Amino acid sequence: MNNKKIFAFVIFISLVVASILLLGKDMFSPYVSFEYAQAHPDKYVQVIGRLGNNVPANTEGKGYTFTMTGESDEQMAAWTAEAKPANFEHAEELVVIGKFSREKNIFVADKVLTKCPSKYKKENN
Structure with a gap:
């Protein structure tokens, strides 16, 4: 291989890696607490919890709202425009x-x- 082809290949690989790091940063967001999500509203995050027991999901036009409960029983309201999954409840x-x-x-x-x-x-017997 000549030097021009090697240089072009290195540039191409560098651009691919840079694109993945810049555009894919949201794909690699870790689970965060409710508190962290509320304190950093500009960050795209993943929050894990369970469906609030006493608060049913409410369908509102194009989407629905629901309440999530965290590990420490803290609660946070959430809304999405997606269709509700069949197994949601x-x-x-x-x-x-x-x-x-x-x-x-x-x-x-x-x-x-x-x-x-x-x-x-x-089952534990």
Whole structure:
């Protein structure tokens, strides 16, 4: 290979790596607490929790709101424009991906992921 081809290949690989790091940074966001999400409304984050027991999800036009409960029983309201998953009410855990809105005092989720109770879990006898 001549030097021009090697140089072009190195530049191409550098651009691919830079694109992944810059554009894909939100894909690698770790789970954060409700408190962190509320304190950093400009950050795109993933928050894990469970569906609030006593507060049903409310459908509002194009989307729905619901309340999440965290590990320390703290609560946070969330809204998404997505369709509600069929297994939403039966999910053990929820993961919401998006940003907290200070103006509306609600977490605006681009995605809502559910973790369902597994029918394949071993029973402890």
